[in-house]
Amino acid sequence: MPVNDASLLATVDARTKLAGSNKMEILLFSLGTRETFGINVFKVREVSQTPAITKTPNMPFGVEGVLSLRGNIIPVISLAKFLKGEQVASKYETMIVTEFNKSTQAFLVDSVDRIIRVDWDKVRAPENMMMSNSPAAQQNLITAITELDDGKLVSILDVEQILASVVGEARLPDVPQAQLEQHQYMFFVDDSVVARKEITGVLEKMGVKFQQATNGREAWERLQVLASRNWGEEGNLHDNLKIILVDAEMPEMDGYVLTRLIKSDQRFNGIPVIMHSSLSSNANRAMGSSVGVDAYVAKFDPAVLAETLIPFLQR
Incomplete structure (x- = not known):
């Protein structure tokens, strides 16, 4: 069904019902090619016709300019231009306004199709499928893929990485050192390449050893191995x-289901679970609380992440 304001708002209002259900809702859109793209509805603020864009000098490649949205000035990014790495002649009259990582931005697209609901275990990492002909895949900008009932593939874009590429990566500030024993470490999971890089940078600067995974199912399997280990001395x-x-949205198993599994396994009693997500709304925080997370940190503020981790690490 075509997307309209009513259906999008109804979907957004129903977010909390998805917590712990291992399902996600994807807004499908096109960039004027045969490829179908998707973005998690949790990141979508609204869909509308593109208003007048103000051209500004010295903008990064792919940024068309800025516009005023309800009193706020936000950047407008041409996804087609950014993904293809070249000038695109078509004028995109539809924009998807997104909100994540504490920022708001608009992505220009050719058209918006509909919203679909899929199980996270039907959402796969891109290396599991043949996607080499896609410009987005060639730039590692696809975080996951899923398949529609008609067999058509949907490429779910790593919008966090796209935004980081456009605005640049923030410099890591000074962060407190963690006083841990030699054998102590933490575990983190995130499907985004840029997020894993940022988390790794913070932990290394804090002097914290770590293990990592790239999706919820992989994380749960690795945690099971750790829990079953004979620790001896x-x-x-x-x-x-x-x-x-844990990240909130991940292929194969989301962070809410992963947290619920961890909290229901007595072997992990006393080990805090912190959710680190680009979805920073009160609704998402409530979803995290509903499955038992001990703290919720919005991406990506290195100082806040470090400050949140320190009290738990020093226990």
Whole structure:
């Protein structure tokens, strides 16, 4: 069904019902090619016709300019131009306004199709499918893919990486050092390349050892191995694994289901689970609380992430 304001708002209002259901809702759109793209509805603020864009000098490639939206000045990014790495002649009259990583921006697209609901376990990492002909895949800008009932593939864009590429990566500030024993570490999981790089940078600067995974299912499998390990003289799981840091939206298993599994397994009792997500609204925080997260940190503020981790690491 075509997307309209009513259907989009109804979907957004129903977000909390998806918490822990291992399902996601995707807004499908086109860039004027045969490829179908998608973005998590949780990141979508609205869809509208593109108003007048103000051209500004010295903007990064792919940024068409800025516009005023309800009193706020936001950047307008041409996804087609950014993905193809070249000038695009077509004028895109539809824009998707997104809100994540504490920022608001508009993405120009050719057309918006509809909203679909899929199980996270039907959303796969891109390396599991043949996507080499896609310009987005060639730039590693696809975070996941799924398949429609008619067999057509949907490429879910890593909009966090796109935004980081456009605005640049923030310089890591000074962060507090963690006073841990040699054998102690933390575990984190995130499907975004840029997010894993940023988290790694913070942990290394804090002097924290870590293990990592790229999706919820992989994380759960690795955590099961750790929980089943015979620790011997090293104590127990709780003495070694200090924190589990999870993303909210991930292929194959989302962070809400992963958190619920961890919290229902007595072997992880006392090990805090912190949710680190680009979805920073009160509704998303409430969703995290509903499955038992011990803290919620919005991406990406290195200082806030470090400040959140320190008290849990020092326990």
